[in-house]
Amino acid sequence: MIARESLDLQTPYELPAGSLEALIAGVFAEVFELDRIGAADEFFDVGGDSLLGEVLSEQISQRTGQDFKISDLFEHGSPREIARFLSGKSSQPAMGAGGRPPIFLIHGRVGFTLPKPSFRKVFGEDQEFHVFELPGIRGGQSYDRIEDIAAVYVAQLVERHPQGPILIVSFCVGALIALEMAAQLAVRGRPIAQLVMLDPSLPKNRGVDLKRERKRKAQREHGEPPLGPFGAQALWQKMRDAAGRIAAKREDPAETLQSFREKLLTKEERGRSKMPGVPQSLEARAKLQFALSRYKPRKFDGPVEILASPERELDSSLADLLPRRRTRLVFEEHGEISTAKAASLMQSIFEEALADAGSSPPHELSIGSMSLAAREA
Incomplete structure (x- = not known):
């Protein structure tokens, strides 16, 4: 376990209020391997990233029995905000409150x-x-x-x-x-x-081969032989023809x-x-x-x-x-x-x-x- 105080957070520790906040704070502490998490501690502030976001959302969903998506952390990042969100009391503004369409x-x-x-x-x-x-x-x-x-x-x-x-x-x-x-x-x-x-x-x-062939086509159209100044035109033509024959007969097998x-x-x-x-x-x-x-x-x-x-x-x-x-x-x-x-x-x-x-x-x-x-x- 890591001591929360060692993270030097700007948010002062707040004791979770109520059973749901306490449960979610406990999940945070387990996922981040911290000795404790405050009700207002933010996911990213305590070291959250995409990988931990998946694990945390999965654990919250399992422990609370309510659906909590990974993407919900985008708007609700602390145990308190998550608890309010799951309880239908989120402090986030209602849809369309800003008078702009959603993104x-x-x-x-x-x-x-x-x-x-x-x-x-x-x-x-x-x-x-x-x-x-x-x-x-x-x-x-x-x-x-x-x-x-x-x-x-x-x-x-x-x-x-x-x-x-x-x-x-x-x-x-x-x-x-x-x-x-x-x-x-x-x-x-x-x-x-x-x-x-x-x-x-x-x-x-x-389509790796096809992608490479498109680049070759673009180079030909702009007069840029990939062989550089030392590549003879005849040799380039032979190699291009050979590449075309191979590409026509075989592409990388689809996965x-x-x-x-x-x-x-x-x-x-x-x-x-x-x-x-x-x-x-x-x-x-x-x-x-x-x-x-x-x-x-x-x-x-x-x-x-x-x-x-x-x-x-x-x-x-x-x-x-x-x-x-x-x-x-x-x-x-x-x-x-x-x-x-x-x-x-x-x-x-x-x-x-x-x-x-x-x-x-x-x-x-x-x-x-x-x-x-x-x-x-």
């Missing part, structure tokens, strides 16, 4: 996202968020098709926000889920007013759902699992990664802002699906996508998109938003 966050390959507190503070407490969580990650139905996962999220979105402009943020490979949601929402007559993709990428296991299960199980056995000993999490994640590797995204004609880092090159096949995109290299590394820097950029993007949309009738939201992309093109 919907789509996770990456781990099945959830838990941005840093600084990310949340940029928007203020009156901004409503909805953080999607992978179905089945804590038990229940899980899916091995992006179409099915997106359908669950679309249903949640429509229930939470039945009318008005839709604002969506995707993290990493969650961009593929966002594209499928956009297609399904369009069918419902609810086009996305603004989509922000934070460092999007395709799964690494997805199966079982292979994804085995990879995640190996991580668990090595102590690197996100949720050790919770088989439903492993199964849901394996299905998500399998689904991402097989999904064929559809074109999105709406406004897209891509905020990227140099380490994540936007795949050309994904870029081709976004004719109204604007890409900016704003992060030094991928880990910055859940920080205050990302939140500040998102806030300005959404405010401008809503200002444009507000100048047009509701049925012309998608047209009104076009002016932003047109000016930046």
Whole structure:
């Protein structure tokens, strides 16, 4: 056990009040291996991260018998706030209290996202968020098709926000889920007013040979032989033809759902699992990664802002699906996508998109938003 006082917290210790607060504080202490936790101690302040968030939410759900999602820690981070939330007495503002539409966050390959507190503070407490969580990650139905996962999220979105402009943020490979949601929402007559993709990428296991071949094609079109100044044109032509023949006959074999299960199980056995000993999490994640590797995204004609880092090159096949995109290299590394820097950029993007949309009738939201992309093109 670690002494709470050794953490040098800014929050003074407050004794938990009531049985529910005490129970949750006890769960905190067990997960963080601390001798005690105060009622007002915040999850991130005591060393919380995504991995511990999963474990903590699972334990709270089991001990209280009430559903507490990993993403709920985004809004309710202390034993007191969690107890109020589970009791229906949360101090958080009611939906729509800020007069702005909610912002919907789509996770990456781990099945959830838990941005840093600084990310949340940029928007203020009156901004409503909805953080999607992978179905089945804590038990229940899980899916091995992006179409099915997106359908669950679309249903949640429509229930939470039945009318008005839709604002969506995707993290990493969650961009593929966002594209499928956009297609399904369009069918419902609810086009996305603004989509922000934070460092999007395709799964690494997805068509490696084909991806390499697309890069070769781009190099040829720009007259950039990859062999450099010492590569003779004839030799390059022979190698290119050989590569084309090989690619036509053989691609990397597609991974199966079982292979994804085995990879995640190996991580668990090595102590690197996100949720050790919770088989439903492993199964849901394996299905998500399998689904991402097989999904064929559809074109999105709406406004897209891509905020990227140099380490994540936007795949050309994904870029081709976004004719109204604007890409900016704003992060030094991928880990910055859940920080205050990302939140500040998102806030300005959404405010401008809503200002444009507000100048047009509701049925012309998608047209009104076009002016932003047109000016930046």
